[in-house]
Amino acid sequence: MTTAEVPAPALLARIPGSKSLTNRAVLLAAAARGTSRVRAPLVSDDTIAFRDALTACGTRVRSSPLAEYWEVTGTGRGPTGRARLWCADAGTAARFLPPYAATGHGTFLFNGSSQLRARPQGPLLEALRGLGADIETGPGDGLPLLVRADGLTGGRLVVDSSLSSQYLSGLLMAAPLMANGLTVRPEALVSSPYVAMTVALMRRFGATVEERPDGGLRVEPGGYTPADPVVEPDASTASYVFAAAAVTGRTVTVPGLAAGSLQGDLRFVEVLEKAGARVSVTADATSVTGTGRLRGGFDVDMGEISDTFMTLAAIAPLADAPITVHGIGHARLKESDRIAAVARNLRACGIDTEQGRDRITVRPGEPRPARIACHRDHRIAMAFSVLGLARPGTVTLDDPHCVAKTFPGFHEEMRRLFPAYELPDTAGRAADGDR
Structure with a gap:
């Protein structure tokens, strides 16, 4: 092997x-x-908004000096008293905390940004009302939302889960605090790996959850016991560095994201493997190696890993044949209409793109310079940043700072890994104005 043939070390x-x-x-x-x-x-x-909302409910959360851990002191029951909870842009806060609040006693007012107020809540509120919760909502059964809590008895439910799995997860996590527990069956469940994640964590905190033959779940009453879980690296966020490896021909390794992960989005590396990358998933880490060629000519159902479809769509123009992603209709109801937003941005780059109700097809092409409309959506910003890495000078983000929703140091980490990555202008940040 000549010096020129020595592979670059893994990043x-x-x-x-x-x-x-x-x-x-x-x-x-x-x-x-x-x-x-x-x-x-x-x-x-997002996590600070979630933590602060819990703190407003009376939970004590203490961060270690370098945030190596958060120490949480729980009461073993739902919250009590009166509280105003600001959810900012965090969909998990708006979907997980109202069921928890309803198991307590008091009055809890939830609100959030205009982006969050536009996201649907109907199936969750219908389920809570079916359990006897007293809830008053804003226009269209969304935020702002007032919960007048007096505990929940529990019972049996069928939950429309076609728009989001978060409704089901929120109800499941509240179920051990209900007097009789909960038997729940999802209808048209999307993103099922997130429900599996919820159940695994509930069991880690001592809950008894039984899977039923009809696809439903039975959660016994009895509350939770303390635990000290270690949070894995975010698999959805890792998709961007894995895609960057695929388009640059480098090897990127994420320690701690490994076989046995609770996160379904780790399956994104299987999609990259389909596109020609080499993938290794071990007991300690996951690695992706680009081969110098991105292969297209396939269809893939990403309904269960829809947070990563934008990562694939953003690099799909670099493939040697069209790529179609389907099963992602519920992605139209996230921080933005993600299918439409991705299609418009790709077309702005001169890429031939076609969209349907639950699909998007991206054809090969050489991107031209364009300003990417992020729609305050962190995943759009991070996905198109990978395209910008592969084709320097073609991508400008209209809101590079929206990555702070899940990865405040995203741009700096990309530059550390890939020195050719062009850091966006970091001066200033658009004010939300929605609080």
Whole structure:
């Protein structure tokens, strides 16, 4: 082997903790009787909003000096008293905390940004009302939302889960605090790996959850016991560095994101493997190596890992044949209409793109310079940043700072890994104006 043939060493990516795991673990710790430590939590806009909302409910959360862990002291029951909870842009706060509040006693007012107020809540509120909760809502059954709580007895439910799995997860996590527990069956469930994540964490905190033959779940009453979970690196966030490896021909390794992960979005590396990358998933880490060629000519259902479809779509123009992603209709109801937003941005780059109700097809093409409309959506900003790395000078983000929702140091980490990455202008940040 000549010197020129010596492979470049693997790049070790520093990916922050999973938002989904952090917020679930902090809520379960708040519901447990005693003190838990949530280790390696994500510290970002969404998790801080979630933590602060719990604090407003009376939960004590103490951060270690360097945020290596959050110490959460729970009461073993739902919250009491009166509280105003600001959810900012955090969908998990708006979907997980109202069921928890309803198991307590008091009055709890939830509100959030205009972006969050536009996101649907109907199936969750219908389920809570079916359990006897007293809820008053804003226009269209969304935020602002007032919960007049007097405990929940529990019972049986069928939950419309076609728009989001978060409705089901929120109800499940509240179920051990209900007097009789809960038997629930999801209808048209999307993003099922997130429900599996919820159930695994509930069991870690001592809950009894039984899977039923009809696809439903039975949660016994009895509350939670403290635990000290370690939060894995965020698999959705890791998708951007893995995609960057695929388009640059480098090897990127994420330590701690490994076989046995609770996160379904780790399956994104299987999609990259389909596109020609080499993938290794071990007991300690996951690595992706680009081969110098991005292969297209396939269809893939990403319904269960829809947070990563934008990562694939953003690099799909660099493939040698069209790529179609389907099963992602519910992604139209996230921080933005993600299918439409991705299609418009790709067309602005001169890429031939076609969209349907639950799909998007991206054809090969050489991107031209364009200003990417992020729609205050962190995943759009991070996905198109990978395209900008592969084709320097073609991508400008209209809101590079929206990445703070889940990865405040995203741009700096990309530059550390890939010196050719062009840091966006970091001067100033658009004010929300919605609080």
